[in-house]
Amino acid sequence: MSERNSSHYQVLQVAVTATDKEIKVAYRRAARTAHPDHGGDAAAFRRVTAAYETLIDPQRRKAYDRSYAAGTVRDTANDEAHFDAPPAGSRASATVHRPGSARNTAGDPPIYVPAYDGVTPGSVPLIPLAQASQQVHGMPRKRGIFGAEARIQREMRTVQLLTRQVLPAIPAARLVNGLQSPADNSHIDHAVLSGYRLALVNSMLLPKGAYAWDGRTLNHGARTIAPPQLAHLVRAMQDIFPELNVTGWTVVLSPTGNLHEPVIDHHRRPSGALETVQIVNAAGMVRGIKEFLASGPAPNTVNVPVLARLLRGMH
Helix, strand or coil, X not given: CCHHHCCHHHHHCCCCCCCHHHXXXXXHHXXXXXXXXXXXXXXXXXXXXXXXXXXXXXXXXXXXXXXXXXXXXXXXXXXXXXXXXXXXXXXXXXXXXXXXXXXXXXXXXXXXXXXXXXXXXXXXXXXXXXHHCCCEECCCCCCCCCCCHHHHHHHHHHHHHHHHHCHHHXXXXXXXXXXXXXXXXXXXXXXXXXXXXXXXXXXXXXXXXXXXXXXXXXXXXXXXECCCCCHHHHHHHHHHCCCCEEEEEEXXXXXXXXXXXXXXXXXXXXXXXXXXXXXXXXXXXXXXHHHHHHCCXXXXXXXXXXXXXXXXXXX
């Protein structure tokens, strides 16, 4: 990753949990190195100053964290092309077939990028190894004034599904619960990161039966239900993390707990329609997300800088 593509935390070489005192010490050290009067570079010094001014101010730091560091200056010409599939909204399948590709590594032990055993002396990892090693981060909880007990219970069911049926198959996968939306005042219930793929997941609860998904609404007889709005969040996160392949999933849960209910029939889409979010029941979500994450490049990789940014975006 080039210096211009670094987050403010990377510029100052501090952890995302750094205190004000640690940020001040890191700033003085980085400023001495980057200052033109000491043989440094003017552009590098401006990045150091901008990083300090953002992170030392509590409100600016909070806004920066919850925008997933989207304001970081990017040098797109030097970005590495990790993105392995068309951008969100394309018709491409989530499971890209690679003829003659090497053995799938999704079930292998995690590899951390950058590696913790290769940390430059004097630098600080963005997050501690113990934190990066956890597969689950955060849990559904109260948001705002009202507890929304039904929502919390629904989200807990989704966490259990992902924890029991997806994470064991992909040891490098990291589940982050309760993210702030980068596009509005809403939330992303769950995000699953593995290698260079990110699945955003929201949920809804419907009675058992057969529902027809027409690309906009779920239809059950005369009843029409609009699923949670997730497509714009997928697009926003794709813009923030261009090195990733970001997809969205709305899981429709049944009150009975049957993973195969309700039944979701996917009707033919209008010509030219783009599907940024998959609407599936619990069984479909488990199968689809496992295939999506496992078929990406280096699925046994824990992308530490991306994980750190996601963790700072939790509400």
